[in-house]
Amino acid sequence: MPRILLIDDDEHLAAPLTTYFARFGCTLESAVRPSEGLAKLRAGQYDAAILDVMLPEMDGFALCREIRKESDIPIVMLTARGEVMDRVVGLELGADDYVPKPFEPRELVARVQTILRRQRSTPAMANGNGGNNGTQLRVFDGLSIDLDRRQVLRQGERVELTGTEFELLALLAAEPGKVFSRDDILNRLRGHEAELYTRAVDIVVSRLRKKLEPLDCIKTLRNAGYALAVARSEPA
Secondary structure (H helix, E strand, C coil): CEEEEECCCCCCHHHHHHHHHHHCHHHHHHEHHHHHHHHCCCCCCCCCEEEECCCCCCCHHHHHHHCCCHHHHHHHHEHHHHHHHHHHHHHHHHCCCCEEEEHHHHHHHHHCCCCCCHHHHHHHHHHCCCCCCCEEEECCCCCECCCCCCCCCEEEEECCCCCCHHHHHHHHHCCCCCEEHHHHHHHCCCCCCHHHHHHHHHHHHHHHHHHCCCCCEEEECCCCCCECCECCCCCC
């Protein structure tokens, strides 16, 4: 049963959401302060976190940044203002999705379920597309992608990626050299509202590139899309 942590200072929100998530086979726990939420994340095993933007102690963006220093857990941001810039900032900081307030509980559950499904389906998505002897390991010059363990090594050092970043890299690595348009990527990595689709892809690609430095393995083809441009190697 997936275990979800909600960090929101609206104490009246947790109880009904806990009941609603339980109907769909998810355990929802809650914290009203960021410090309490961080302590719970460090002490327990959670499958996803839901963060409100407007919080005491620190806002949701700062909290997202703190979580990303320690964990690649999927994060859904809740924003009351519903402004596009708020959502862009959340994505840039490493959030996987966002839901504007007010929202229907079913929508929030659906967003979380989508993120969890994407995490579980990544190996299957990439399998069978030019892999190494049918294994779940993709090895390139300076880059190793273990789809089973969801681990990435850059020049021998582990790189911490968010769920969305890993899924994007796995997609590109499934067919190295193939140009994936933004629409191709969005069709495989659903979750964001239409108004931010194009911007969301660019943000995730930018985050992924930065984490893979000094490797320069993701190429942009103007008006076409993105491709993994790095030579394949045999696994050791």
